[in-house]
Amino acid sequence: MELDFERCYRAVDSRDQRFDGWFYTGVTSTGIYCRPSCPATTPKRENVRFFPSAAAAQGAGLRACRRCRPDAAPGSPEWDVRADVVGRAMRLIADGVVDRDGVPGLASRLGYTERHLHRMLRAELGAGPLALARAQRAQTARVLIETTGLGMAEVAFAAGFGSVRQFNDTVREVFALAPSELRAQKRGPVSGGAGTITVRLAYRPPLHVGSLLEFLALRAVPGVEEVRDGTYHRGLSLPHGPGEVALTPAAGYVSAALRLADLRDLAPAVARCRRLLDLDADPVAVDATLAADPALAGPVAAEPGVRLPRTPDHPFEAAVRAVLTQQVSLRSARPLLVRLLAHCPPHPNPAAGHDRDGGWGLRGFPQARQVADVPDDGFRGPAGRREAVRALARAVADGELSLDGDWAQTRRQLLALPGIGPWTAGYVAMRGLGDPDVFLPTDLAVRRGARALGLPDDPKTLDAHAERWRPWRSYAVARLWRAAA
Structure with missing residues (x-):
């Protein structure tokens, strides 16, 4: 994907939230990458690079900004509406296909060779399927570290890492903090149980909450879903087991209270x-x-x-x-x-x-x-x-x-x-x-x-x-x- 420097820089200079998730701002002088709306001082032009994905920024050796938390930005609307191979690949990676079936499984689902798929993703996103899945695992790990009381070995397993060492190395590289340091600065209450997690789902405003809940309530099937007191409750069939979610819209985010039979299903959920x-x-x-x-x-x-x-x-x-x-x-x-x-x-x-x-x-x-x-x-x-x-x-x-x-x-x-x-x-x-x-x-x-x-x-x-x-x-x-x- 080609990013127009002037357009991207104007979005960063105006701190326009609408572009969060569309691209990421890398600041070479500080070694960090941010979302476009980061409240920090606008970096100088000569110190700025723009990336189409967080994985591409991480591949360039940059770490996530601790202030604006670019890993928690809304997803790009481009991948949400595209029906081509790259759009479908992004949705399947988000659903955890690479973690479960590897790159061969992803390529098979899409009907392409691994080599050709890697080439297409690199051209569009600046990163291959493994790097994109790794960036997602890092975000999942951060959520588990900050919102649960799970031990770090359990977090590593639930987030999809192959080993605790790989987990530790990735968290340090992406966030410039050890897992224990991330937990020490956690931003929310620890969940009440090993299978219960509450996360905030960001969105691009505006969001008309009334129409959303009315739409879901009108079509709700008893036993599967229901709307009560401004919250949508839904049962889920996830790759590793069942789960449930309670979704409550709020200003700037939707609170998602998840109960999962298997924490490996957090990212797909x-x-x-x-x-x-x-x-x-x-x-x-x-x-x-x-x-x-x-x-x-x-x-x-x-x-x-x-x-x-x-x-x-x-x-x-x-x-x-x-x-x-x-x-x-x-x-x-x-x-x-x-x-x-x-x-x-x-x-x-x-x-x-x-x-x-x-x-x-x-x-x-x-x-x-x-x-x-x-x-x-x-x-x-x-x-x-x-x-x-x-x-x-x-x-x-x-x-x-x-x-x-x-x-x-x-x-x-x-x-x-x-x-x-x-x-x-x-x-x-x-x-x-x-x-x-x-x-x-x-x-x-x-x-x-x-x-x-x-x-x-x-x-x-x-x-x-x-x-x-x-x-x-x-x-x-x-x-x-x-x-x-």
Whole structure:
């Protein structure tokens, strides 16, 4: 990725928070790297280098600034919306694929050789997959050191390091402090248990909290998720075991209280929670495009920062929700999902305990193989819908359908399945894959919302009008759904 020096320097000089996570500022005279909004004095031009990733800055021998904590900045919105190999690689690395399966596993998931993948990541991010995963491990280690009472050997293991020595060396290199020194200056209370961690998830303002929680509450499936007292509670199916999270929006961050059966799942859980709440979005860019249309200017001005939540565990969840919601209301679809889940026994969750009144006891969405094996009694409604869910589940479980590949290819594969049409494929792309530029002109709620805002509600005319909202048509759908409500 090429970074324009003048543009980056202006962002640093103005301490513009919108650019946090887009790039990192290296200061050669001090040997540190910062986020663009660092409150320290603006460095001289001759002492500045800009990097597309924290891993690239670390590879240049720089350590993380102790003041602005660049490792805790929001993720780059570029990797959140790109469907190419690099964008997919970044999302898989954030989900811990390199730690679990190594670089060969990552390359296999993406369909490229290790050498070619390394070359692409180096060209875009200034670092290869191992360095990018190492930077993530360092951040995970810092969170565990500062927010838990775990011993350092346990922290090293949970963060994904191969040895305590590797852990010690990496922490010293990245933060210029020994692990014990990081713990001595911890910034928050120690968590109450070995499997309980509370972290702050940064985002780019603005964030319209009301619309976010209302969106999630309207679609909440009992037993999996719920919204209570301004907090969204959700069960998670993570790589090493189950978990749960309570997400509470606050000024400048979202508090995430995580209970994990296995602490190695901390980094994947954080990445999935960020995607769930769409925290890496660039709301200023989205709102500027939508507000250019007079019909949306009023809603955008009244409610800036509306996000589009995604499904956290796997896009398969969005696909099942979409099929069961076809031609029925959200209220009518909820009992269908509850009945289906009742026939998919959850995995034992040692992290949850029995504190149901405290908001725990939720489960993650079932895996594709579980859904494929649900008997007829687990479905309500037309036989065609039941068979569509089964065909979808079998295709995912058997590896015939990949829901973490290229978005366009995935949509083509979805449309080839029985009972799945353009609306369903579009919904999966939007809420499961995170495609920011999907439009659903035949959706009844979209058409009602368009009518409420004085827009045409004929699908063909509305679809043509939506061209002006590119590349953020998915966010326009969220706005229209909200107008319909």
